Amino acid sequence: xxxxxxxxHVKLLAFxxxxxxxxxxxxxxxxxxxxxxxxxxxxxxxxxxxxxxxRFLRFTIDDGTGCIACVLWLNQxxxxxFSRRDPxxxxxxxxxxEKLASEIQLGDVARxxxxxxxxRGIVQITVSDVAFxxxxxxQVLHWLDCVRLSKKCYDKFPS
Numbered sequence: 001x002x003x004x005x006x007x008x009h010v011k012l013l014a015f016x017x018x019x020x021x022x023x024x025x026x027x028x029x030x031x032x033x034x035x036x037x038x039x040x041x042x043x044x045x046x047x048x049x050x051x052x053x054x055r056f057l058r059f060t061i062d063d064g065t066g067c068i069a070c071v072l073w074l075n076q077x078x079x080x081x082f083s084r085r086d087p088x089x090x091x092x093x094x095x096x097x098e099k100l101a102s103e104i105q106l107g108d109v110a111r112x113x114x115x116x117x118x119x120r121g122i123v124q125i126t127v128s129d130v131a132f133x134x135x136x137x138x139q140v141l142h143w144l145d146c147v148r149l150s151k152k153c154y155d156k157f158p159s
Contacts, residue, residue, distance in 0.1 A: 005035055005036070005037060005154070006029070006036050006037065006038050007038060007039060008039060009039045009040060009041040009113045009114075010032075010037050010039065010040050010041065010149075010154065011040075011041050011042070011142065011145050011146050011149055012032075012040050012041070012042060012146060013042070013063055013065045013066075013143065013146050014042065014044070014061070014062070014063045014064075014065045014066030014067060014068045015065040015066045016032065016065075016146070016150075017040055017042065017066075017068055017116070017123060017125075018066055018068070018123055019032075020032055020037065020116065020123055022118060023036065028115070030116050030123070032154065033154070033155060035154060037116060038115060038116060039113070039114065039115055039116060040113070040114070040116050040125055041111065041112065041113045042061055042063055042068055042111075042112055042125070042142070043061075043063060043109065043110070043111045043112075043133065043138055043139050043142035044061040044062050044063030044064070044068070044109070044110070044139060045061065045062050045063075045107060045108070045109055045110075045139075046059050046060070046061060046104055046105065046106055046107065046108045046109075046110055047060050047061070047062045047067065047106065048060040048106075049104060049105065049106055051101060052074075053074070054074055054075060054078070055073075055074055055075050056071050056072060056073050056074055056075065057071070057072040057074060057100075057101040057104060058070070058071050058072075059072075059104055061110065061112055061125075063139065063142070063143075064139070064143075068112075068123075068124065068125060069119070069122055069123075069124035069125070070112055070114070070124060070125045070126075070127050071117075071119070071124060071125075071126055071127060072097060072100060072101055072104070072127040072130070073097065073126070073127075074094070074097050074098060074101055076090050076093050076094035076097060077090065077091070077094050100127075100130050103130075103132070104130060108132055109132070109133040109138060109139060110130050110131065110132055110133065111130070111131040111132075111133055111138070111142070112125055112127055112129075112130055113125075113127070113128055113129040113130075114126045114127040114128040114129065115128065
């Protein structure tokens with residue numbers, strides 16, 4: 001049953017995300033108390049922003065328990081990873097990524113979803129989606145969701 005969380009965007013706080021251990025047999029998988037995870041969702045303030053035009057936007061989300069590095073790739077038009085895809089699809093993906101990159105600003109409260117990855121030994125989120133929160137309670141509600149899900153769902157699986 002734990003495998004059911006593998007491709008799910010699991011709601012995590014920074015301290016939990018940063019304590020994940022990589023699976024030595026599967027570099028795309030991480031473990032939280034024995035449960036395999038590959039995707040995460042977090043909510044917090046954008047506290048850093050570093051744009052390398054045409055390559056990536058690296059930003060940091062601070063949720064009050066720690067800071068999570070996030071990377072939004074902007075190289076879809078030049079990456080060999082996309083070479084087998086339909087060119088119109090690649091242009092759409094690139095346009096969406098560029099739009100998100102221009103909207104992410106310091107001080108924004110953002111809900112970030114994506115794949116859990118490691119860069120230079122640091123756990124990060126490779127961004128697939130960003131939603132900007134206008135509800136002043138969004139971060140607190142995310143914290144409560146994380147605690148509830150941890151107790152009732154994530155920690156139910158055997159280690």
